[in-house]
Structures are given as structure tokens and as C-alpha cells.
Amino acid sequence: MYDIKPLEEEWKRYQKKKKRPYIIIFFVLVLFGAGIAILYYIKDMNNVHILPTDKNITAKPKQKAVVFVEDAPLKQLQTDQESAEEEQAEVSDEIVENLPLPSGKTVRKKPRVKMNIITTEMPTVKKRTVKKTKIQTVPHKKVHLNITETSAANAYKEVARRFRETKDPDDSLFLARIYYNKGQYKKAEYWALQTNTVDSNIEEGILIFVKAKAKRGHRNEAIRILSKYIKQTNSRAARILLQKIKKGKV
């Protein structure tokens, strides 16, 4: 047999030919896998964009919202010092009514890591924050009413810091709610105002603001603001609150 070398070459070519379908299948699988990975990536990206879009959707009922005050500069916010708070409160107390609703309001992205930050700072409420992450779609559920006093201060600072970065109304509303429950009505008023500034359609922000006003003794102003809000929205909760304020139950 003298033609062994060409035969060997032919056999090598045959081997390549035989492996070709497997190589093709391999590449198809790799491409398929890559495609799936890209889809997931795109899906994740979309999720990031969806949140603000959803907010726009929720904000769609185009009722003219009540805006109580011009946005106070956040730079001046010093939540940890009482003196600074006083100054801030004075600024925030200068509520300018009947300001037009900001129509071209920019929608802020909701960072998805916000709850993680809370959990790192607040190990005692870790379990609750995990739950919160799971039910992220349910709004206003992240209130940690059982936060212990010792760890809460740091947590509130952290939330306030984050709000300055993200302008997330959930954060400001959370602080408003917390401070109101704790009886720190100035702070509650301030954070309710911030909430209203970021998103004037959040009713709870307005109600806390009014309640805080009433608690601080500005009953008439509270009634006036609330009456105007009821006129525009005919909100049942607002009407009940108005009755309570009038009866002096708040």
C-alpha cells in the first residue's frame, strides 16, 4: 500500500467533516445561551426603567394637585441638629399656597438597592427588609414601625441621605410617617412637604402635612389646605380628616 499518506490526509478531512455537526450544535447552544443571557440582561435593564414609567402611569389621573410650598433646598437640610432643624422649619413653615402644580416635573429613578442599605444599617429589621424586597410592587409597605430607638436614628439619617441622592418619595414619605408617629411634627411636616414636592399626587403626604400642621397648632391653616385639597380631589380620607380636625380630634 503506497497511498497511505493521502489516505491519512483524507481521513483527517473526514474527521473534520464528522465533527462539523457537533461543532455547529455547540455554537448554536452557545449562541442560544448568550441570547438568553442578553434577554435577561435587557429584561433587567427594562425593569430599571419600568419603575419610573409606572410612576408616571400612577400619576396619570390629571387632577391638579395641591402644592403647598416651593421646594426648599435640600442642601440646607440638617436633620441631626436641632438648631438647624429650627431654621429649616422656619423655612418650611413659610408655605406658599396656590402654587401651580409643577407640570414638567422630572421623574426620578427609583434605585433598587435602597432597601439593602437599610438592612445593612439596621440588622434588627433585616427580616422585614427581605420581605419588603420580595413584595416591592406593594407601595408604602416598607414602614418599619418596630424599629428600635437605638438603631433608628442612624437608619433615618441613612434614609434622609438616600433621599437627597435619589429623590425617592417613598423615602420622604417614610420619614414623614415615622416622625409623625414619634410626635416630631416639624420633621414630619418637613418630610411630608418633600414628598409633596417630589410627587404631589401622594395623598398620604398631604394628609401627614396637614395633620402635622394641626398638631403644631396651625389648625386654621391645616383646615384651609385640606378644604382646598378636598375641593380638587373630593378625597374621602381628606374629608374624614377635615372633620376630625374641626372637632379637635387631631
Next chain:
Amino acid sequence: MKSRYESAKNVFIDSIDIDDYIELSTSVTAYKQLEHSMDKPLKMILLFGRPGTGKSILLNRIQQKLKYQKEIHYFDTPSLSEKEFFHKLFKVLTGKELPKNTEVNFSALVDFCKNLRGEREIIILLDEAQMYSPEMMEKIRLLSDSRAVKFVVSLHKTENEDLIAKEHFQSRIWEVIELKNANYEDLTNYVHKKLLKKNLFETANSIKAKEMKLIHTFTQGNFRECNKLLFTIFEICEYYDANEPSKINYTKIPKRIIEMAALKLGYIDV
């Protein structure tokens, strides 16, 4: 010293040597069937199958086995002309050579055969019958009608040959025996028995089941193709044994060599 692969290669040189006959379960069945058919008062028996299924060796085998019991003659190569065929037949029937410059009168031959009825029973094994012309086959049929001469006609199984069988013999053939390609077990036995017959035990053992399956796949169980493939495989092994021993495994015939042989024979292509 003769290479072990050279001996193995020579085992698979395609021939119809009766010494090379390997008894397999299927070939034994076909043999018995043919023998049994020849005992019946049949005029013509058709043995058919694809080339390389063992028709010729079966006819050869039966002639060798029965030659002392029956008046049986094996026409291995087809006669190119009628004259040549009748010369052969004359010799078989009379035991004499036809005188020079004489021709066989077909009518006289038929009459002669008719006269033999009851006295002699002559069996003619006609291999490669597809080579005979239709006219010749018609004359063979007339001779078989004498009932003194019985023909076993071996045909390749192709579409045309099936047609010949149908057109010329359908009403006269009383028995049809079909030979088929070997299954995996039979082909394995065939290869092993062939090698063991030549005392090539180690070589027989070097063909493992997996490789045998590959050989069966390539040859589709055809004995002639199997002979060709194994011849080429051992030829390649012989080359490596002599020139590049590092490329050969003495305990196992590598798949690579089987594929190389298959490439050489055109069973597979690039």
C-alpha cells in the same frame, strides 16, 4: 517473517473456494432449503439475492456435497453463446465431447432429455444466470420441461433480474430461495471463523464488538463487501506494522484504520 496482518489480509481475498465456506446459521438454513428443494420433483429452482450474499459459494458447496449422491453439475461461468452452452450440456448429458465442426440440434437435445426421464435425474446449477439471453433462458425452460434435467438458476437480485424471473420463470419455477445480507451476529461469526480457520486467533480477538459494528454498518452485512473491507483494513495494518509501528495497536484494530479503509473503498467520503 510473514506479518500477521499479511496472513489476515489473505484470508479475505474474495473467492468461492469451498475450503473458505463458513457455516453460519443463515447459510445452513439456505443450504438445507436448497437441498430439500432439489429432492422435490421441481423443474426449476430460483436462487436469488444481492451480489455478495453467498449464492455462488452455496451452489459450489452443494455441488461438492452432493456430487457423489446425485448427478449434479455446476456451471460457474455463463456461456457467451448458445453453441458453447449446448456443447457443455451435451458433454454433461452424454459424457462425451461434441465432435469438431458439429453443432447441437436443440430439438434433438430436447428429445434426448425426454428419453432420459425416469432413468436419470440431472441437476444443473447455473450461476450468474442473468448473463444468459432471454432466448437462451427460454430454451433452458424447454429442456427443464423434459423433467429429466432440473435447473437451479442463480440470479442477482436487481429490478431487471426480478423482471426476468417474473417473465420467464414465474409459471415454471416452483421454489424460490432468497439469500440476504448477514446480520451483525452472522457477520461477526463469519469474520471470526474465517480468521480462526487460519489460526489467526489474536487477530480475530483484536476486532472488538464496537469495531465489528462499524464494519457491519459500512458493509451492510454483505460478505463480499466485508471481505473487501477487511482485506483493506489488514493491508493498512500491514503497512503500519512494517513502516510506522507506533501508529498501530496490536490488541485492537483502531477505528481510524477502519474508517481509512472505508474511505479507500468509497463507503464514506469527505
